[in-house]
Amino acid sequence: MSDRYIDFANSSLGHRLVAAIGLPSPVRLERWQAGRLRPVEGALLLGGGALAGNVQAFAHKLTDAIYTYGAQTSTWIPGHGPKLKAVVFDASDLQHTDQLKQLREFFQPLLKNLDNSAHLVILGRAPESLSDPFAASAQRALEGFSRSLAKELRNGGVLQLLYVGDGAEDQLEGALRFFLSPKSAYISGQVIRLEACATPVEDWTRPLAGRKALVTGAARGIGASIAETLARDGAEVILLDVPQAKADLEALAARLGARTVALDICAADAASQLVEHLPDGLDILVHNAGITRDKTLANMTPEYWDAVLAVNLNAPQVLTKALLDSGTLHDNARVVLLASISGIAGNRGQTNYAASKAGLIGLAQAWAPLLQERGISINAVAPGFIETQMTAHIPFALREAGRRMSSLGQGGLPQDVAEAVAWLAQPGSGAVSGQALRVCGQSLLGA
Ligand SMILES: NC(=O)c1ccc[n+]([C@@H]2O[C@H](COP(=O)([O-])OP(=O)(O)OC[C@H]3O[C@@H](n4cnc5c(N)ncnc54)[C@H](O)[C@@H]3O)[C@@H](O)[C@H]2O)c1
Structure with missing residues (x-):
């Protein structure tokens, strides 16, 4: 379903009217287009501590316009340098409260010089990995800073904090290829932990080449988009949906050269x-199939409760276990569970749905350490308001609230969720496991 307000706010008349009466003015987000090669099309500013040096080593693969403050070559001067499309600041060396002012000193001059849909990343060290309480506190401070600054960005700007574990430095390229590019257009204010991971990506143009992927609920909506994106990235895709959706499933399979399972x-x-x-x-195993049967708990029928828990939570548990026990899931496999921000924040009328989605996040957290030995990662992706048939059924006023109550002031597209899944499906993304990545435009719900 199209968002008519965003079309209006970006028309020449609408733009003036919306500004004059002080209504929210969401911009059209820049998204990854087929055929694009470079993650960053524009200027990248790098700064901060030692990890910025690690980034410098591969930055030329991200863009050919790399700047630093005050270095002799490619110095970026606020107001004179080009608008910035991407920014990376390494804050991992900050160990005392006093040093936190470096955040203000680095970011303040650049905030009025950001291009549209700019992508910012702060690097740090996970507080729980540090023995010095003051250093841990300084690193935890990054979380409050980054989530707040993400809310202050305009014109589609997004910002994430990556806590880089010891030995995970070589996974920065894969993470920044995602978080500095339009592939993460609808992700903001997130905190992600990277750990060491031995499996590298061989070819960044087809990072999933040679990998077999199953997507459940693939006939339409987010599932169809995930299937398309995994195929774009080189995976051999198998599409699963209920027998009633066979026609849609086969039409998509014909386009992607994929196999189908009607089940x-x-x-x-x-x-x-x-x-x-x-x-x-x-x-690659993507549990995307999901349903809603919304009612307040007072009016919830046993059928509504059971159906949602069976499809959304029990089936992913049972199927994943069977695929593990039978040896079908290979070593170094990637498992992605489609959760929801309802499972994080709770949502009126969705006790059944939110329980199922929170359960999936718990499943990823609990299974991750057990699967680590085999190099298998398992993560949840928690979408916010995404424009699909599922959300088209929401009553108008609630739908509008769902769209606007986020830092980006709009709903996401199935492609936004699909890009996050495709990133987590990459060999190198074994660096991330047991985590829940929100794709929600920094929704205010549960933030
Ligand atoms: N759309 C959103 O805003 C949003 C937000 C948060 C989370 N999600 C989650 O993302 C996933 C996809 O959502 P969507 O909006 O594309 O939904 P959708 O209703 O458009 O598609 C869901 C697909 O799952 C399939 N499916 C349902 N029950 C099945 C079963 N028993 N066996 C096999 N297939 C089954 C359906 O046939 C359908 O093709 C769901 O898990 C949903 O809960 C969606």
Whole structure:
């Protein structure tokens, strides 16, 4: 469903009217287009501590316009340098309260010189990994700073904080290729922890080449977009949906050259059927199929409760376990669970749905350490308001509130969720496990 308000606010008449009466003015976000090669098309400003040196080593692969404050070559001077498309500041060396002023000193001069849809990243060290309480406190301060600055950015700007674990420095390239590019257009204010990971990406133009991926609920909406994005990135995709969705599933499969599995994931024999359908095993498993049956708890029928818990939570648990136990899921596999910000913040009328989605986040957290030995990562992606058939059914006033109550002031697109899933599916993204990545435009819900 299209967002008519955003179309209006970006028309020449609408733009003036919206500004005159002080209404929110969301911009059209820049998104990744087919055929694009470089993550950053424009100027990248680098600064801060030692990790900025690690970034410098591969920065030329991100863009050919790299700047630093005050260095002899490529000095960026506020008001005189080009508008900035991307910024990386390494704050991992900040160990005392006094040093936190470096954040203000670095960011303040550049804030009025950001290009549209600019991507900012702060690097730090996870507070729980530090033994010095003052250093841990300084690193934790980065979280409050970055989440707040993300809320102050305009014109589609987004900002994330990456806590880089010891030995995870070589995973920065994959993370920055994602977080500095339009692939993360609808992600902001997030805190992500990177750990060491041995599996590298061989070819950044097809990072999923040679990998077999299963996407459930792939006939439409977010699932279809995930399938398209994984195929774009080189994966061999297998599309699963209920038998009633067979026509849509096969139409998409024909376009992608993919295989299909028509199966209700709640069927009694779903696990054994799935294992049979995957004789060559699986490298990427995306549990996207999900349903809503909204009612306040006072009016919730047992059927509504059971259906949502069965599809959204029980089926991913049972199927993942069967694929693990049967050896279908290969070592170094990537598992992604589609959760929701409802599972983080709670939502009126969604006790069943929010319980199921919170359960998925718990599943990722609990399973991650157990699967680490085999190099398998498992993460949840928690979308906010995404424009799909599911959200088109929400009553108008609630739908408008869902769209506007975020730092970016608009709903996301299925592509935004798909890009996050595709990033987590990369070999190098084993650096991230047991985490929940929100794709919500920094929704105010549960922030
Ligand atoms: N749209 C949003 O704003 C939003 C927000 C947060 C989370 N999500 C989650 O993202 C996922 C995709 O959402 P969407 O908006 O694309 O939904 P959608 O309703 O458009 O698509 C869901 C797909 O899952 C399939 N499916 C449902 N039950 C199934 C079953 N038992 N077996 C196999 N397939 C089944 C459906 O046939 C459908 O093709 C869901 O898990 C949803 O909860 C969506």
